[in-house]
Amino acid sequence: xxxMGGIRRRVAGACIAVxxxxxxxxxxxxxxxxxxxxTNEPMSLDAVLGRSGGDAYYWRQIFDQLVDADPELTPRPAxxxxxxxxxxxxxxxxxxxxxxxxxxxxGTPFNADAxxxxxxxxxxxxxxxxxxxxMTVIDSVDVLxxxxxRLNLKRPWGAGLNMLADRGGVMNSPTAVRRLxxxxxxxxxGTGPFRVAGVxxxxxxxxxxxxxxxxxxxxxxxLPYLDEVTIRVIRDETVLVSALRTGxxxxxxLPYKDVSTFRRxxxxxxxxxxxxxxxxxxxxxxxxxxxxxxRLRRAVMHxxxxxxxxxxIYFDNAILADSGMWPVGAWAHEPxxxxxxxDPERSRQLLRDAGKPDGFEFTAVTxxxxxxxPAAEIVRAMLRRVGITMDIEVLNAGVATERFFHGRQYPxxxxxWSRYPEPDWLASLAFKSxxxxxxxxxxxxxxxxxxxxxxxxxxxxxxxxxxxxxNDLVLREAWFxxxxxxxxxxxxxxxxRNLDRLMGWDGKMNLREIWIADPxxxxx
Amino acid sequence: xxxxLLRRLLQMVPVLLIVTFLVHGLMHxxxxxxxxxxxxxxxxxxxxxLELIRREHNLxxxxxxxxxxxxxxxxxxxxxxxxxxxxxVVEELRTRAAVTLQFGVVAWIMAVLIAVPxxxxxxxxRGRPIDYVATVLSIGGVAIPxxxxxxxxxxxxxVTLGWLPxxxxxxxxxxPLEGLRYMILPAFxxxxxxxAIIMRQSxxxxxxxxxxxxxxxxxxxxxxxxxxxxxxxxxxxxxPVVTVFGLQTxxxxxxxxxxxxxxxxPGMGQFLxxxxxxxxxxxxxGAVLLMALAVLxxxxxxxxxxxxxxxxxxxxxx
Numbered sequence: 001x002x003x004m005g006g007i008r009r010r011v012a013g014a015c016i017a018v019x020x021x022x023x024x025x026x027x028x029x030x031x032x033x034x035x036x037x038x039t040n041e042p043m044s045l046d047a048v049l050g051r052s053g054g055d056a057y058y059w060r061q062i063f064d065q066l067v068d069a070d071p072e073l074t075p076r077p078a079x080x081x082x083x084x085x086x087x088x089x090x091x092x093x094x095x096x097x098x099x100x101x102x103x104x105x106x107g108t109p110f111n112a113d114a115x116x117x118x119x120x121x122x123x124x125x126x127x128x129x130x131x132x133x134x135m136t137v138i139d140s141v142d143v144l145x146x147x148x149x150r151l152n153l154k155r156p157w158g159a160g161l162n163m164l165a166d167r168g169g170v171m172n173s174p175t176a177v178r179r180l181x182x183x184x185x186x187x188x189x190g191t192g193p194f195r196v197a198g199v200x201x202x203x204x205x206x207x208x209x210x211x212x213x214x215x216x217x218x219x220x221x222x223l224p225y226l227d228e229v230t231i232r233v234i235r236d237e238t239v240l241v242s243a244l245r246t247g248x249x250x251x252x253x254l255p256y257k258d259v260s261t262f263r264r265x266x267x268x269x270x271x272x273x274x275x276x277x278x279x280x281x282x283x284x285x286x287x288x289x290x291x292x293x294x295r296l297r298r299a300v301m302h303x304x305x306x307x308x309x310x311x312x313i314y315f316d317n318a319i320l321a322d323s324g325m326w327p328v329g330a331w332a333h334e335p336x337x338x339x340x341x342x343d344p345e346r347s348r349q350l351l352r353d354a355g356k357p358d359g360f361e362f363t364a365v366t367x368x369x370x371x372x373x374p375a376a377e378i379v380r381a382m383l384r385r386v387g388i389t390m391d392i393e394v395l396n397a398g399v400a401t402e403r404f405f406h407g408r409q410y411p412x413x414x415x416x417w418s419r420y421p422e423p424d425w426l427a428s429l430a431f432k433s434x435x436x437x438x439x440x441x442x443x444x445x446x447x448x449x450x451x452x453x454x455x456x457x458x459x460x461x462x463x464x465x466x467x468x469x470x471n472d473l474v475l476r477e478a479w480f481x482x483x484x485x486x487x488x489x490x491x492x493x494x495x496x497r498n499l500d501r502l503m504g505w506d507g508k509m510n511l512r513e514i515w516i517a518d519p520x521x522x523x524x
Numbered sequence: 525x526x527x528x529l530l531r532r533l534l535q536m537v538p539v540l541l542i543v544t545f546l547v548h549g550l551m552h553x554x555x556x557x558x559x560x561x562x563x564x565x566x567x568x569x570x571x572x573x574l575e576l577i578r579r580e581h582n583l584x585x586x587x588x589x590x591x592x593x594x595x596x597x598x599x600x601x602x603x604x605x606x607x608x609x610x611x612x613v614v615e616e617l618r619t620r621a622a623v624t625l626q627f628g629v630v631a632w633i634m635a636v637l638i639a640v641p642x643x644x645x646x647x648x649x650r651g652r653p654i655d656y657v658a659t660v661l662s663i664g665g666v667a668i669p670x671x672x673x674x675x676x677x678x679x680x681x682x683v684t685l686g687w688l689p690x691x692x693x694x695x696x697x698x699x700p701l702e703g704l705r706y707m708i709l710p711a712f713x714x715x716x717x718x719x720a721i722i723m724r725q726s727x728x729x730x731x732x733x734x735x736x737x738x739x740x741x742x743x744x745x746x747x748x749x750x751x752x753x754x755x756x757x758x759x760x761x762x763x764p765v766v767t768v769f770g771l772q773t774x775x776x777x778x779x780x781x782x783x784x785x786x787x788x789x790p791g792m793g794q795f796l797x798x799x800x801x802x803x804x805x806x807x808x809x810g811a812v813l814l815m816a817l818a819v820l821x822x823x824x825x826x827x828x829x830x831x832x833x834x835x836x837x838x839x840x841x842x
Contacts, residue, residue, distance in 0.1 A: 043564070043609050051564040051608070125572040133570045185610050201611075201619050202790025203693060232692065235788050239691040242683060396801050401565040402556045418566050429568055436568040 028221060028497070032519030033228040034511065036251045037240050041202050041233045044185040047170040048122055048129040053418045056167075056508040058231060061207055062105075063190035064215075065169035066096065066115065067161045071273075073331055073421045073505045075161045079215065079512075081110065081171055081191065085161070087458055092153035094160060100147055102214045104173035105189040105196075112149035116141040117174040119151065131168035133436070134159075134425060156456040158463050159424035165505065166422075193224035193512045204232045217513060225515035237370075244268075250496050250516075251509070254489040256314045256371075268491045271499045275328035276488030276507040278417035279318050280309065280375055282481045283430075285404065287440035290362055291411035295354040297478035300412070301340035302347035303386045304379060306483040313375050314484060321482035324471040325430075328485050330421035332464050338472040340481060347386045359387025364412040365404055367397045376414055405439045413439075416486070419507050423467040427451045431474060447473065525831075532827070536820045543816040544598075544809055548591045551805040558583055561803040562607050581607065581806075594809065603810040608802050613810040616795065621814060624784070624791035626696050628776045630707045631715035635772075639719040640765065643726030647734065647761075648753060658723065665720025671782045674713035678786070681709060691788040710787040714779045718772040725768050729761040736760075763833055770826030774819045 040054040047059040068079040077083055082096040102110040119141050122129040129135075137157045142150040153160075163169070176189035186199055193215060194207035207229040215223040234240040237255040244252045245265075254262055254270070262268050282304075284297055291297050306320050319328055322335040351357055366376045376392045383390050393410070395403065404413040420426055430437040432451050433444050447470065454466040474480055488507045492499050494517075501513040552558065559577040563569050569577070577583070582590045597604065603613035646658040682690030689706050696703030733739060734757055742752045780793030788794075792811055799807035830837045 049610065051562065051567050053564070053566050125570075125576055128569065128573055128576065130567050130569065132573060133568050136570075182605065182610055200790070201616065202794065233788070233790075234691050235785075236691060239678075239682075239788070243691070246686070248689075397565045398561065398802060399556070402561045402563075406560050407556050415565075436570075 026497070027219075028217065028225050028515045029517065029519055030225050030515070031227050032225075032516035033230065034226050034251065034496070034514060034516060035230045035232065035249045036509065036511075037232040037234040037243060037249045038253075038509075039233070039235055039237065039240065042205065045188045045196060045199070045205070046172065046185040047167040047188075048127070048131055048172075049185050050167075051130055056506060058205055059167075059170065059188075059190075060504065060508055060510045061192060061194045061229060061231075061512075062188055062196060063170045063172070063192045064102075065165055066171060067164040067169050069162065069165040069505045071503065071505050072329075073162055073165070075165065087160075089156060092156055093150050094153070094157070095144070095148065095150040098147040098149065099214060102191050103212050104171075104176065104191055105210060106173050106176045108173050108175045108189075110171060110191050111146050112143040114171060114174050115149045116143050117177075118171050121172075121177065122168060131163070131166065134163045134166075134428070135168045156458065158455050158457045158459075159422050162422035163425070194226075194229055197228075202233060204230055206230050215512060224512050226511065227519070229511055244491060247493070251490065251492040251499075251502070251514075253509075254491050256317045256489075259317045259489050260315065262489075262491045267493055269494055269496070269499050271490045271502060273329070273488040273490075273503045273507050274319055275330060275333070275419060275485050276503075277419050277486035278321075278325060278327055278482050278484075279314065279371070279486035280306075280482065280484040281321075281325070281415060281417055282478075282483065283404070283413045283415060283439070284479055284481075285408060285411050285413075285439035286477065286479055287442055288408060288411040290360050293354055294477060295350045296356070296360065298340050299347045299350040299354070299386065300383065300388065301478050301481055302343045302350065303383050303388065304483065305342040305382060307342070308382070309375050309378055310484055312378060313371055317489070318487055319485040321485050323482075324475050325417065325426050325480050325482060326421065326423050326467065326471065327419060327482070330419070330423075331460065332421075332423045332467040332471070334464075334468055334471075336468070336472055336475055338475040340475070340478055344386055351387065357387075359389060361389040361391070362411050363391040363393060364414055365393045365395055365400050365410040366414040367400055367416070368394050369397070372414060372416070379414065405437050408439060419486075421505060423463075423470075424451070424455045427454060427467070427470060430480060431470065529824075529828075532824050536817075536824075539820060540813065540816055541595075544595070544813050545591055547809050547812045548594065548805070549587060551800075551803065551808055552587050552590070554803065558803055558805065577607075594806075598810075598813070603813070604806040606799075606804050606807045608799075608804045608807070613807050616807065617792070617810055617814050620790060620792045620795045620811075623693060623789060624777070624780050624793065626703075627693075627707060627711060627714070627784075627789060627791060628773075628780065630696075630704070631711040631776060631779075632718070632769075632772070634711050635715035635719035635722055636765075638715075639722035640726050640762075643723040644730050644753065644758070644761070646723075647727045647730035650731065658727075662720040662723045665716050665723075668716075670713050670717055670779050671786060673716060674710065674783055674786045677709045677713055693787075693789045693791075710783050710789060713786075714776060714783045717779070718768070718775060721772070722765055722768050725764045726761060729764045730757060733757045733761045759833065763830065766826055766829050766833060769829075770823045773822035777815045777818065 038057045040052060042050060042055045042058045043052045044050040045058055045062060047063055064081050066081050067075050070076045081099050083099050084097045086095045098112060104110060119138060121127050122132055122135050137154050138151050139154045140152045142152060144150055171191055173189035177184050180187055188196060193210055193213045195210050197208040198206040209224055209227050213223055217223055234243060240252055241258045243249045262270055284291055286292060310316055310318050310320055323333060323339060324336060326332040351359060366372045373394055380390045380392060400413060403409045428451060429435045431447050432438060433441060433448055450466055450470040454463055457463045488503060490502050497515050497517055498513045502509055504510045559574045562577060582593055605612050606616060642658045646655040649655055678690045681688045688709050690709060692706060694703045694706045739752060739757055742756050780791055781797055784791045784793035785797050796808060796811040799811060
């Protein structure tokens, strides 16, 4: 069991925000209207109901989580709705001390009853909450006082605080949820820095400052600084970039092809997040012929030179993967020697060992987008050099995901994956024998044991050791092998300040501390 | 007339039934588990939740039964809720249809404004350079796919010249000038094919009318050419143009599917494309139902307009 067995650990929480980042010289200015754009419209503004990772661009502005985390995914009480917490192991539980004086956008108070309501709402299967799978370790919730609440756990939950930093920890107004029912998703009421002022279906979401917001900056100034935010939907990346250039929008994430021109343009500032995503990964169905043979999977991997893909598709603006699914910047990341690297001679040798010296044929699936299609073409050409023939099927990401992981129609899926720095999330979904994203579902008690062990420690060093062991195993078996780690590039004109605070641990935008140097000039 | 109208309205019912049943069948014929297809890539729902989705949408029952349940609610005006964003489909369709309607009307007006004068000019000046130019342009207009024209228009007017916005939409009733600026490029791309067809139609109709006896009589009376064309010939020459209107409604919806996606316009076309990609079957069925209804109504309006335009046409009540 846990090295901490039985010992209580207290995580002290500061009541006043003291952030790790150095203080800025210039005093922040209040006011202004920030216009940003994103390529997808939200599925829902209710964080727990949305079924798209991109929804976070919207809900991060509207909600706070019970536990917030800094970019390294270390819990940060100063920006969390819980000011401190205590983890106990006999019985397993986490007790939270809640922030006082916080109100939801509808005016109702945030308290222990609200926490209980929100957790139980996620656990109720009828809610259809997306984070439910990562929260079922919670057995029950006890209200211990107006601002004290305990989550009773079925087993130790090492990933718990990190899971609560994502949608699972988002707090909605129980009154608004009950009153609006199924219409709540478009009229959400959180405690976050901005309130929803209007939604134009498929076009834009308009947010206004929550004047009652509890958050403050290092100097004690009330947050947020901005009066208004408009998040526009611009589906085409080329158009999105030209909107940024012409000043139609103020902040955007850049496509790789435009990074170098913006770097040269001195009117813009660029912030980067290395490891902002798994840009390109080979996911294998290890039970499907012909790639059920480990030697052939490794032969495929050894034939691929990720450097060429990074240059041709990502203009050298991404990072070559040196390990598995926990990318650069995630706490469980360590370069791994188990990763099958580029070595065509070894690839040919493995083909001979597997009795296929003249190569073999298979069909892979990839996503219908401007990065994955040309990358698949390059992969096909590289495989042909060692004698392997790969056919490519191109499908919309949702359909490809469903057909690969559940329809079991392809032995290989060349895709991308969001950055998710808490390893238990992917480990439970993809590596566990019954995982939702385990295409083969082969019984693997050794891997299941590692996944369960990783989630059972509260000690970070012990967790990391377990996940590195799991990582090596997955790479050695050529199961999930990343080629390229993504880098997220956020660009904004110089008048947009605190851009270094824009990206949270998940790389999504958070506008809580963004301000504009000339707020009066920002009206369109 | 009224009995004719009633008969025509009743005839719509089987057409709508067939169309919606086909769409229903096709959406469910796609391989894979429709419940799982509702989960976005990288997200997950557990077995218990998937089971609830299947039960809520009757996915565990035979397709005809599912259709019958949908139909029973649809006739009461309930098209269900989008399986993706949870909004009532009727409400979504209302906002999206308003967008497509605005944009279809602008496309249609642009098409007529270009096509009818061009058609008349090329009939009146038959065999002269203006006729050849108009003919070549109209053949081009029919042959060039509208998405290609749309991309070229974005590149030229949006990116190179920077005159017009290329993405998005502003409600024309809220800000008419800005709304129109956003509308010009997509409406042009959408309307150009219709424009080419209407031009060909009005040219040949005009030629035919100009050869009629009454036109010769008018001319013989010493009437000025302008008055002959505008007062006597045009009204009769417009009849085939009205026919094309009915046909073009369908074309505008079909074009909207492509053009709205290209220009980021949140209308019916984009809605349908997304619904299909996301396998949001209730949304797709609702959208197709509305589009089919619109085409049928447009055809009916066309037929009624005939009688009004041409006194020789009467719909018998016998």
